[in-house]
Amino acid sequence: MPASITGLLRSDIAALEPYTPIVPLETLAERLGLPVERIIKLDANENPYGPSPHALAALAAVERDAPHRYAIYPDPDHLRLRTALSRYIGQPPERIICGAGSDELIDLLIRATLRPGDTMVDCPPTFSMYSLDAALYGARVVPVPRTDQFDVDIEGVAEAVEREGAKLLFLAAPNNPTGTPLAREDVERLLNLPIILAIDEAYAEFAGTSVVDMVGSYPNLVVLRTFSKWAGLAGLRIGYAAMHEDVAAYVWKIKQPYNVNVAAEVAAIASLDDLEERMATVARIIAERERLAAALAALPGFRVYPSAANFLLCRITGGAAHAHAIRDGLAQRGILIRYFNRPGLDDCIRISVGRPEQNDALLHALRELV
Ligand SMILES: *Cc1c(COP(=O)(O)O)cnc(C)c1O
Numbered sequence: 001m002p003a004s005i006t007g008l009l010r011s012d013i014a015a016l017e018p019y020t021p022i023v024p025l026e027t028l029a030e031r032l033g034l035p036v037e038r039i040i041k042l043d044a045n046e047n048p049y050g051p052s053p054h055a056l057a058a059l060a061a062v063e064r065d066a067p068h069r070y071a072i073y074p075d076p077d078h079l080r081l082r083t084a085l086s087r088y089i090g091q092p093p094e095r096i097i098c099g100a101g102s103d104e105l106i107d108l109l110i111r112a113t114l115r116p117g118d119t120m121v122d123c124p125p126t127f128s129m130y131s132l133d134a135a136l137y138g139a140r141v142v143p144v145p146r147t148d149q150f151d152v153d154i155e156g157v158a159e160a161v162e163r164e165g166a167k168l169l170f171l172a173a174p175n176n177p178t179g180t181p182l183a184r185e186d187v188e189r190l191l192n193l194p195i196i197l198a199i200d201e202a203y204a205e206f207a208g209t210s211v212v213d214m215v216g217s218y219p220n221l222v223v224l225r226t227f228s229k230w231a232g233l234a235g236l237r238i239g240y241a242a243m244h245e246d247v248a249a250y251v252w253k254i255k256q257p258y259n260v261n262v263a264a265e266v267a268a269i270a271s272l273d274d275l276e277e278r279m280a281t282v283a284r285i286i287a288e289r290e291r292l293a294a295a296l297a298a299l300p301g302f303r304v305y306p307s308a309a310n311f312l313l314c315r316i317t318g319g320a321a322h323a324h325a326i327r328d329g330l331a332q333r334g335i336l337i338r339y340f341n342r343p344g345l346d347d348c349i350r351i352s353v354g355r356p357e358q359n360d361a362l363l364h365a366l367r368e369l370v
Contacts, residue, residue, distance in 0.1 A: 012138065013136075016132075016135065016136065017132075022043070022044060025039060025041065028336070029334075032331070032332070032334055034334045038334050039334050039335075039336065040334060040335045040336065040354060040358045040361055040362065041336050041352075042335065042336060042337050042351050042352040042353075042354050042358065042362065043336040043337050043338045043350075043352060044234070044338075044352065045176070045203075045229055045309070045310055045311050045352045046228070046229065046232065046234050046352065047229060047230060047231065047232030047234075047281060047285070047310075048285070048352075048353070048354040048355045048358060049232060049281040049284070049285075049355065050232050051231070051232040051233055051267060051271070052231070052232065052270065052271050052274040052277050052278050053274070053277065054270045054271070054273055054274035054277065055231075055232075055233070055266075055267040055268075055270040055271045055274065057270070058266050058267065058269070058270035059263055059266055059267055059270075062262070062263065062266055069262055070262055070263070072262075073258050074258055074260055074261055074262045074265060075265070076257035076258060078098040078260055078265060079093075080265065080269055081098055081240075081260070081265050081268055081269055082096045082098065082240075084268075084269050084272045084273075085098075085240055085272070087272075088272050088275075089210075089212045089225075089242060090212075090213065091212060091213075091215060091216070091242050092245075094245045094248065095215055095216070095242050095243060095244065095245055095248060096240055096241070096242055096248075097240060097241050097243070097248055097251050097252065097255065098238065098239070098240045098259075098260050098265075098268075099238075099239050099240065099241070099255070099259055099260065100237040100238070100239075100259050100260060100261075100264070101226060101228060101234075101237040101238065101239045102200065102202060102224045102225065102226040102228070102239030102240075102241070103129060103237075103239070104237075104239065104259060105224050105239055105240070105241040105251075106129055106130060106133055106170065106198075106200075106224065107133055108251050108254060108255060109168070109196070109198055109222060109224075109241070109251065110130075110133050110134050110137055110139070110168070111137060111254055112247075112250045112251050112254060113167055113168045113196055114134060114137055114139040114167060114168060115137075115138075115139075116137065116138030116139065117138065117139070117140065118139050118140070118167055118168075119139065119140045119141075119142055119164045119165060119166040119167060120134045120139050120140070120141050120142070120166060120167065120168045120169065120170075121141075121142050121143075121144055121157055121160050121161060121164070121166045121168070121169045121195070122134075122141050122142070122143050122144070122169075122170070123143070123144050123145070123146055123152050123153070123157065123169070123171060124143055124145055124146065124342075124343065124344060125145075125146065125150070125177065125178060125340075125342060125343070125344040125345045126146075126170075126171075126172055126175055126176065126178075127170075127172050127175075127176045127177075127200065130170040131143075134168075140164075142160050142164050142166060144156045144157050144160045145343075145344060146175075146178075146180075146344065149180070149305075150175060150178040150180040150305065150344075151180060152171060152182060152186060152190075154186055154189055154190065157169065157190065157193075158189075158190075158193055161193045161194070161195055162193075166195055167195055167196060168195060168196050168198070169190070169195050169196075169197055169198070170198045170200055171187075171190075171197070171198070171199055171200065172199075172200040172202065172203075173187075173199050173200065173201060173204075173207070173211075174203045174206070174207050174307065174308040174309040176202065176203070176309065176311075177311070177313055177338065177340065177345070177348075177350040178305055178307075178313050179305060179306065179307025179308055179309045179311060179312065179313055180305070180306075180307075180308070181207055181209070181308040182199070184209070184211060187199060187211050187214070187221075188214075191214075191218045191220060191221055194220075195220065196220050196222060196247070197218075197220055197221055197222070198222040198223075198224060199211055199221065199222070199223050199224070200224045201223055201224060201225050202224070202225070202226045202228070202229055203229060203230075203308070203309035203310060204225065205229075205230035205278075205279070205282050206229075206230065206282060206285065206286060206289075206308065206309050206310045207308040207309065208308075209308075210223070211223060212225075212242050215242045215243055215244055216244065218244070219244035219246055219247060220244075220247075221243065221244070222241055222242070222243040222247065223241065223242045223243070224239065224240075224241050225239060225240050225241070225242070226238070226239035226240075227239065227264075227267075227268050227271060229310060230278060230281075230282050230310075231268070231271040231278055232271075232278075232281070233264070233267055233268065233271065236261075236263055236264040236267050236268075237261075237264060238260060238264040238265070238267070238268045282310075284355075285310050285353050286310075288353050288354070288355070288356060288359055289307060289310065289312065289353045291356075291359070292312060292351070292353055292359050292362075292363075293306075293307070293312055295359075295363050296312060296314055296351070296363075296366075299366055299367070299370055300318065300370055301316050301317050301318035301321070301370060302314050302315075302316060302370075303315040303316075303317055310352060310353050311350050311351060311352045311353060312350070312351050312353065313345075313348055313349075313350050314348065314349050314350075314351065315346075315347055315348050316347045316348070316349065317347065321369055321370045322347065323339055323340075323341070323347040323348060323349050324339050324341070325369075326339075326349060326366070326369055326370070327339035327349060329365070329368075329369040330362070330365055330366070330369070333365045335361065335362055335365055337349050337350065337351045337352075337362075338350040338351075
């Protein structure tokens with residue numbers, strides 16, 4: 001690129017590590033020489049049962065019942081969806097903001113909070129979006145690593161917040177990629193610190209616990225939720241956040257008006273109308289999580305961490321096979337999982353819980369590999 005152009009672009013972006021996106025399923029299938037339906041996708045914590053049938057029917061009906069609905073801009077206030085969400089989470093609509101996935105809400109919250117040079121505390125190993133996004137806005141990220149069991153080091157966080165004057169902390173509960181839950185008492189303790197605490201509850205439906213009821217009493221609490229995992233709508237990009245109305249007023253000012261598309265809003269509302277069916281898939285996934293955890297723990301060299309989410313983190317020890325070799329061997333058989341080799345996650349793989357027959361295929365392949 002000519003120097004004149006690089007001079008116009010931000011040099012701090014040139015220095016950032018590019019995000020490694022997931023390879024599209026069709027591309028992978030082609031590479032492996034397998035039909036797409038044969039791929040068992042256990043690498044992104046998606047719902048293996050897909051979207052609710054009611055949501056699919058609602059999507060199919062959009063243009064039939066309201067011609068040109070897709071040609072018209074969506075509702076910038078997401079009124080119908082926020083009303084439905086209000087019933088679901090038991091909070092008034094004024095405390096709810098919707099976004100194109102909870103990823104967008106992470107971004108909005110960082111922009112509403114951090115100026116260049118401001119400080120955010122991060123508790124790795126965790127979802128990497130928090131620190132990547134904060135770095136993009138020139139914030140300083142102070143890591144307070146989790147314990148060996150992946151619990152949050154509460155004292156360490158309190159000390160770092162005070163020492164560094166940090167303004168923001170994201171904690172995924174349960175944590176991704178470790179599955180570790182976060183106790184309500186710990187959230188309460190952290191809420192007494194002078195920071196905005198964002199509890200990312202992307203997997204709350206699998207954990208069966210939430211702190212969303214606390215947003216009215218703690219103005220510094222933000223709870224992030226998504227339809228990507230339990231509701232099976234990852235491809236439509238729809239999430240939301242609950243927060244005190246005083247904080248919501250700031251986030252509303254910086255939100256793009258048409259951030260949630262028509263199809264996403266329709267599918268999300270229909271999923272909430274079909275809660276019984278959705279929660280039945282969640283219950284099946286939880287039952288499979290327990291069965292899969294026990295079967296994996298019986299494999300040589302597999303240490304399985306306790307998980308309150310829809311995935312299991314395993315550390316591969318003892319040299320039966322290396323974690324990356326397991327990932328590659330499974331991929332050759334058309335089974336996709338996540339492999340990590342970052343600090344705290346050496347030799348780790350993360351397996352999303354699939355349908356029973358998918359988990360059986362995984363276990364069969366693993367027994368061949370180790
Ligand atoms: C998957 C995930 C998200 C992203 O959710 P989207 O709504 O799809 O953007 C956010 N946080 C955590 C911890 C996740 O695992």
